[in-house]
Amino acid sequence: MTHLVVLDNEAVQALSHPAHKKHVRVMSHIQVVVAGRRSRSLPVTVVVPTTVRVEAGWDRSVPAWAFLNRLLIGDVALDGSTANLAASILADARVSVADAHIGAVIQSAAATKVTVITSDPGDIRRVAADKEVHVVTI
Amino acid sequence: MLPALAVKLIKPPKARTTQAWYASPMDAMQAVDRIIELLESDMGQTSNTSMRIPTALRDAAAIAVRELGVAASTTALTAAALRARLEAAVMQAVLDDHFRQYPEARPSLGDLAVAAAELDGHPLAGEPARIRQAALEVASRHPDAEPEDVLLWAEARAISAP
Numbered sequence: 001m002t003h004l005v006v007l008d009n010e011a012v013q014a015l016s017h018p019a020h021k022k023h024v025r026v027m028s029h030i031q032v033v034v035a036g037r038r039s040r041s042l043p044v045t046v047v048v049p050t051t052v053r054v055e056a057g058w059d060r061s062v063p064a065w066a067f068l069n070r071l072l073i074g075d076v077a078l079d080g081s082t083a084n085l086a087a088s089i090l091a092d093a094r095v096s097v098a099d100a101h102i103g104a105v106i107q108s109a110a111a112t113k114v115t116v117i118t119s120d121p122g123d124i125r126r127v128a129a130d131k132e133v134h135v136v137t138i
Numbered sequence: 139m140l141p142a143l144a145v146k147l148i149k150p151p152k153a154r155t156t157q158a159w160y161a162s163p164m165d166a167m168q169a170v171d172r173i174i175e176l177l178e179s180d181m182g183q184t185s186n187t188s189m190r191i192p193t194a195l196r197d198a199a200a201i202a203v204r205e206l207g208v209a210a211s212t213t214a215l216t217a218a219a220l221r222a223r224l225e226a227a228v229m230q231a232v233l234d235d236h237f238r239q240y241p242e243a244r245p246s247l248g249d250l251a252v253a254a255a256e257l258d259g260h261p262l263a264g265e266p267a268r269i270r271q272a273a274l275e276v277a278s279r280h281p282d283a284e285p286e287d288v289l290l291w292a293e294a295r296a297i298s299a300p
Contacts, residue, residue, distance in 0.1 A: 003257075005257070018236075018240040018242075018243050023243055024242075024243055024244075024245050024249060025249070025253075027233075027243055027244075027245055028245035028249040028250050028252065028253035029253045030229075030233070031233060031250060031253070032250055032253045032254045032257055032285065033257070034229045034230050034233060035250075035284075035285075037225065037226040037229070038223075038226040038230060067232065067236060069174075070167070070170055070171070070229075071229055071232055071233075072174070072228065072229055115257060134257075134259055136257065
């Protein structure tokens with residue numbers, strides 16, 4: 001079983017700022033993922049769609065983002081086919097580009113389980129359409 | 139112009155095989171950054187190593203590859219396991235460093251149990267108060283308890299509740 005954990009903009013913001021009111025909450029999820037990988041070698045991967053990174057202002061080349069870079073949170077790029085899918089989602093669900101990209105990641109994921117950590121569960125369920133997604137609301 | 143002897147002293151010995159970064163002390167985050175750099179670099183280059191592993195472990199891996207299809211080869215299995223372990227160690231070192239800098243950012247056992255329930259889709263995920271109460275009860279008797287212990291206790295309490 002493979003498990004993909006996707007962060008939305010607020011999850012990124014909360015993780016990056018220790019003073020953010022939801023910092024401990026998102027840190028808890030990251031700590032659980034790390035503990036699972038450490039003790040049981042669970043194939044859990046935490047990713048961020050690149051448009052979410054843009055929205056959050058996460059520039060990997062800037063030292064201020066070193067903490068998140070070091071947590072090995074992978075990028076999911078908006079390539080041509082993902083952009084097509086995201087454009088279709090955006091038109092149908094009337095969401096932001098970043099949320100449409102999250103929808104494209106959910107709909108095209110090969111992982112057996114997809115979890116999105118988000119402050120907007122309604123939008124995430126809409127962009128997931130028929131694809132099963134596990135939503136953690138922060 | 140430098141005398142020949144001085145040039146000889148300045149030039150690094152050609153026979154050195156250990157890189158300077160390896161020989162010199164690093165702090166934990168420097169080590170983390172170097173490990174990440176290596177993990178993200180070209181994995182196409184391979185090396186023979188003199189690493190010794192228990193024979194029984196090697197044989198068990200060979201059977202797992204051949205009979206269970208867990209990986210394309212024992213080498214692939216070993217490399218994947220090593221990579222996963224290194225990634226987990228890096229992430230834990232980063233979290234430990236973060237908690238040293240910001241102790242208030244460290245989640246409690248209750249926070250971790252709630253997060254574990256949410257990520258696993260546990261039946262009690264929607265009842266954080268029940269999980270936090272269970273965490274308090276478990277932690278009072280077992281200070282080293284894990285989030286899974288809390289969830290088991292919370293579930294047992296939920297079943298026995300009127």
